[in-house]
Amino acid sequence: xxxxxxxxxxxxxxxxxxxxxxxxxxxxxxxxxxxxxxxxxxxxxxxxxxxxxxxxxxxxxxxxxxxxxxxxxxxxxxxxxxxxxxxxxxxxxxxxxxxxxxxxxxxxxxxxxxxxxxxxxxxxxxxxxxxxxxxxxxxxxxxxxxxxxxxxxxxxxxxxxxxxxxxxxxxxxxxxxxxxxxxxxxxxxxxxxxxxxxxxxxxxxxxxxxxxxxxxxxxxxxxxx
Amino acid sequence: xxxxxxxxxxxxxxxxxxxxxxxxxxxxxxxxxxxxxxxxxxxxxxxxxxxxxxxxxxxxxxxxxxxxxxxxxxxxxxxxxxxxxxxxxxxxxxxxxxxxxxxxxxxxxxxxxxxxxxxxxxxxxxxxxxxxxxxxxxxxxxxxxxxxxxxxxxxxxxxxxxxxxxxxxxxxxxxxxxxxxxxxxxxxxxxxxxxxxxxxxxxxxxxxxxxxxxxxxxxxxxxxx
DNA sequence: GTCTGTTTTAAACATACGTTTGAAGCCAAT
DNA sequence: ATTGGCTTCAAACGTATGTTTAAAACAGAC
Numbered sequence: 204x205x206x207x208x209x210x211x212x213x214x215x216x217x218x219x220x221x222x223x224x225x226x227x228x229x230x231x232x233x234x235x236x237x238x239x240x241x242x243x244x245x246x247x248x249x250x251x252x253x254x255x256x257x258x259x260x261x262x263x264x265x266x267x268x269x270x271x272x273x274x275x276x277x278x279x280x281x282x283x284x285x286x287x288x289x290x291x292x293x294x295x296x297x298x299x300x301x302x303x304x305x306x307x308x309x310x311x312x313x314x315x316x317x318x319x320x321x322x323x324x325x326x327x328x329x330x331x332x333x334x335x336x337x338x339x340x341x342x343x344x345x346x347x348x349x350x351x352x353x354x355x356x357x358x359x360x361x362x363x364x365x366x367x368x369x370x371x372x373x374x375x376x377x378x379x380x381x382x383x384x385x386x387x388x389x390x391x392x393x394x395x396x397x398x399x400x401x402x403x404x405x406x407x408x409x410x411x412x413x414x415x416x417x418x419x420x421x422x423x424x425x426x427x428x
Numbered sequence: 429x430x431x432x433x434x435x436x437x438x439x440x441x442x443x444x445x446x447x448x449x450x451x452x453x454x455x456x457x458x459x460x461x462x463x464x465x466x467x468x469x470x471x472x473x474x475x476x477x478x479x480x481x482x483x484x485x486x487x488x489x490x491x492x493x494x495x496x497x498x499x500x501x502x503x504x505x506x507x508x509x510x511x512x513x514x515x516x517x518x519x520x521x522x523x524x525x526x527x528x529x530x531x532x533x534x535x536x537x538x539x540x541x542x543x544x545x546x547x548x549x550x551x552x553x554x555x556x557x558x559x560x561x562x563x564x565x566x567x568x569x570x571x572x573x574x575x576x577x578x579x580x581x582x583x584x585x586x587x588x589x590x591x592x593x594x595x596x597x598x599x600x601x602x603x604x605x606x607x608x609x610x611x612x613x614x615x616x617x618x619x620x621x622x623x624x625x626x627x628x629x630x631x632x633x634x635x636x637x638x639x640x641x642x643x644x645x646x647x648x649x650x651x652x653x
Numbered sequence: 654g655t656c657t658g659t660t661t662t663a664a665a666c667a668t669a670c671g672t673t674t675g676a677a678g679c680c681a682a683t
Numbered sequence: 684a685t686t687g688g689c690t691t692c693a694a695a696c697g698t699a700t701g702t703t704t705a706a707a708a709c710a711g712a713c
Contacts, residue, residue: 209690225549227452230670241692246672248690323548323598324450362599362626369598370591370634373548401587405634409595412633434660455700466662471702473660654713661708669700678691683684 210248212238215306218259222313225320226256226329257332260321263303263314264333268340271299275343286350290407296344297399311395315375322372352410367406374402435473437463440531443484447538450545451481451554482557485546488528488539489558493565496524500568511575514632521569522624536620540600547597577635592631599627 216238220229231252235242249255274295278287287295305311321329345364352360375398441463445454456477460467474480499520503512512520530536546554570589577585600623 225452227450228549231672232670241690242671243673243692244690252671319548323544359626362623363630365599366595366627366630370595373544373594373598374587374590398587401584402591404637405588405591408637409630409634412629456702457700466660467701468663468703469661477701656713657711659709659711662706664704664706666703667701670698671696672698673696674694676692676694679689681686681688683686 209240209244217255222316253328264337267303268337271340274299289351292347292351293403297403301396319372319375363410434465434469439484439487442480447541478553489562492528493562496565499524514576517572517576518628522628526621544597588635
């Protein structure tokens with residue numbers, strides 16, 4: 204090999220270990236020993252551990268955000284002048300994620316877990332990096348959601364979007380463990396695609412829930428402030 | 429002070445710091461300096477950092493699980509021989525959480541965030557501890573959910589419960605930050621109680637979503653494996 | 654006051670971490 | 684063959700971590 208593939212080996216090992224154990228729980232020494240490269244290689248090629256984390260995300264997110272923008276383009280065009288529905292918007296996102304070319308069979312689930320960790324773990328530098336680099340497609344997704352749920356008040360929509368993000372990030376962030384539990388219990392295998400197909404209708408139904416259910420059942424001691 | 433309140437001061441500081449920064453990102457020195465106690469006090473009173481983490485959870489979870497069991501008792505009794513509805517079950521849980529006596533105004537949101545971290549962060553010892561100590565009320569909640577959603581297949585129910593947990597843990601875990609954002613944007617104040625009142629109908633609607641929505645819209649390339 | 658068991662303290666310990674260093678290795682161009 | 688620019692390597696650096704130690708401080712009982 205004329206030019207070594209050290210960089211890719213580091214990225215592969217880091218991606219997998221970060222997804223398994225989180226960022227601060229994964230040391231550079233674990234990464235370099237899994238990648239079978241010298242410890243100093245990380246700082247030589249990436250500069251720092253934080254920069255390596257950014258690179259792991261960029262390797263997936265850059266092509267993904269391009270795919271997503273294209274999917275939104277097609278969706279909006281096919282809808283003419285009326286806005287895409289909630290279901291269409293959610294599916295456009297889901298399909299873009301599921302159809303991304305993957306390095307291996309664990310591809311999506313690894314990356315979903317990383318995204319979940321990014322949101323959950325309070326890594327300030329990561330959130331800032333993701334916002335700066337990939338804030339645009341996210342804003343566009345939010346705009347589509349707004350147009351698809353005109354019946355919701357701004358406050359309701361705001362909270363329900365948080366609920367959706369939560370269900371998604373949380374489930375994906377622990378999806379490997381959850382899948383294993385389910386398989387042990389019922390023997391059923393579940394792919395990330397199938398999880399996504401179960402998640403979307405759950406989210407869509409939640410987003411469109413009737414407000415009337417907001418009233419607690421009789422005997423409740425909770426009251427609106 | 430005859431006998432110092434060192435133990436409680438450590439627990440208070442640890443609880444807040446863990447919630448803010450996660451477990452491995454919080455050092456014993458941060459905790460002891462915030463609590464204004466000697467570094468060795470943690471190992472003296474608790475034995476180890478992991479044992480301190482367990483103690484933080486036990487201080488809240490023990491009274492909470494008692495309250496919850498009582499709420500479930502009352503609910504099942506008031507329902508006679510037919511099982512409680514999904515809404516009733518969710519509200520019983522929500523009210524038990526909201527009505528717990530709190531040490532301060534941040535009480536619930538801190539603890540929700542800790543619960544989220546416990547699930548998300550791959551701390552094996554913690555998951556094992558929580559399962560052993562508080563598995564019973566959790567199983568009971570699951571049983572109630574099962575009785576309240578007989579129309580769902582076991583697999584569907586399993587995943588939808590995960591989605592519910594995710595939306596709840598995630599939202600509650602960052603509810604302080606989210607509340608602030610919303611207030612800055614719209615000037616609207618939101619209490620934890622109000623968030624809960626918006627969350628429950630979202631979850632109930634998601635749980636009861638029609639399976640027919642599982643079919644992707646026309647033109648979709650996603651297929652069930 | 655003296656003793657006794659508990660709690661607090663400052664200091665040290667061993668280990669692990671991210672990062673840096675300077676020499677060695679390598680490969681293509683001169 | 685020699686140069687020059689990347690890349691790899693073993694070793695070390697400085698710092699931070701959880702934990703342990705042994706002495707000091709304290710409180711209540713006699």
